Amino acid sequence: MAETPSSSTIGESESQAYLPDFCATSTVFVIVLVAALVAIVLTLAGTAGSGRFLFELSKTALFVLWLALLGCGLMCLLRGKLEAAGKTRAFVLGFLILLAMCLLLAEVAYQLTRIFAESVIIHDSHSGFLLRTLLISAIVIALAMRYLYVSSEWRRSIVLEAQARISALQALIRPHFLFNSMNTIASLTRTDPRQAEEAVEDLSDLLRANLNTARDRTSLKQELETAAIYQRIEKLRLGDRLQVRWDISGLPMRALIPSLTIQPLLENAIYHGIELLPDGGEVVVTGKQDGNDLVVSMSNPVASDSERSKQGNRMAMSNIRQRFELAYGSRATVAVSDDEDRYTVSLRFPHEESET
């Protein structure tokens, strides 16, 4: 059916990949480049005497590159484990591991130069060298981690936004609805051409409303009209089984709401509620103003034996939740109450009107 679980799994795998792929050639190249730049900065800042710049640079670059490449290799090996540990922990752990590696390598470098070069390469004292390496690498690694963190957040928000758009699209054109409507129209063209005509017009309006999702938010009036058109089409198909009570006079019609939220809720109420009841039932839509918030609730009767309807409802709800979260953050809530015989969704969101 339309509510395939694939969208949620894609979401998880995308949001998990917050560390870049350290094993990839492109990443290694960037790291080598950054390491070279760091070496140049360090040398520029450190050289006092002229003529020794290239010598100092090659020394520093050798050491920094060594650190950077080994760190890259280490992260390549550990990436899977770090990702599994969760976002914040992954970055903190990664930082500590890399720092420990730098310290260890600094010690190795110090010992090696002492044995083979008799200290002509490293002029510092032992502890001074270790401390300097530790501080410099801590700062550089922290900066790099911060950069990776911010860019992964940025990527995540893009994915979220794209998902919200896709779910907005999916929310309306549920194939089940489209094909059933077409079948109804095919039937009506013979029995009641006038009604068939209206149904085609209604369906077109509905599809047009869907194409306008470029606007994230629309007026309540518009959104409720779309839902009413949807109701008319479904009414042709379901006849008296579908009753809808609109109790929304308390709503300010100019207020804004994320587009295509009420209509999909009505669709859910019908698809997972009314359609599974032999005698149908009544969907109740209520709306009111509560302080600075608006509350819109939709409730539908559910078949007593129907586990699948509950599951379907949950999937569809995650779409709407996502879109409210994107539009309002924590200022909106989407609450679901799942009683024995009724399923109710309540949207609470701030009352805002467009400035124009």
Added chain:
Amino acid sequence: MKVLIVDDEKPARDRLRQLLDDLDEYTVVGEAGNGEEAVRLAAETNPDIVLLDIRMPGLDGIEAAHYLNEFDSPPAIVFATAYDEYAIDAFDARAIGYVLKPVRRERLARALEQAARLAAGTLADVAADSRLTSRRKHVCSRSQGEIKLIPLDEVNYFQADQKYVRVHHAGGQDLIDDSLKSLEREFADDFVRIHRGAVVAANKIERLAKSEDGKHHVVLRGGSQEPQNQLIISRRHLAEVRRRIKGG
């Protein structure tokens, strides 16, 4: 050829009737708005083919087909659906006839021509694959041409009775054609076998009791007066029954 139309939506039924009227060799013998009505009407009108919508309230198409298939001379079945990708895959895999809504006349004609009776056991596979109905919600009993659907949640236990199975349920007892073995497999989530000849609804078991001769038996909820000797738990099944009662 006699055709029975089953769909919960009137325009969809009208559409099928219009198309069948265009085709000379078929006569519509009835229209049913849900699965229960379909099974009843099919018993009355004895159609050659049943055109069956999948998604219907109450008894859905797959379950209704199951009972139609238990008739002495079962009708051929052609399913109709707007969009059920899993079900369609399942039908294709088993060469079961179906039409997609909006229904095309040529496609309907072809499906009706090729309509064949379903092989036994096919529907259980379809139900599992299609993710529409994981299992039946009723069992079906027939006596003297009367069809009776017994809701599964009213069943206390199934008991082997010669070549039939006797269903003990809230409304009494009835004989059904299913084998105890297939019932046990189909309803494994909710039923548990307690001995060779009985499968009991796990949520109807109040407790296990031990009689004076050291044999264990099941005590059912609601103080139903079942003779103890019928619900004796065999040694082989005791551990499993205990586990199920604890688990559920």
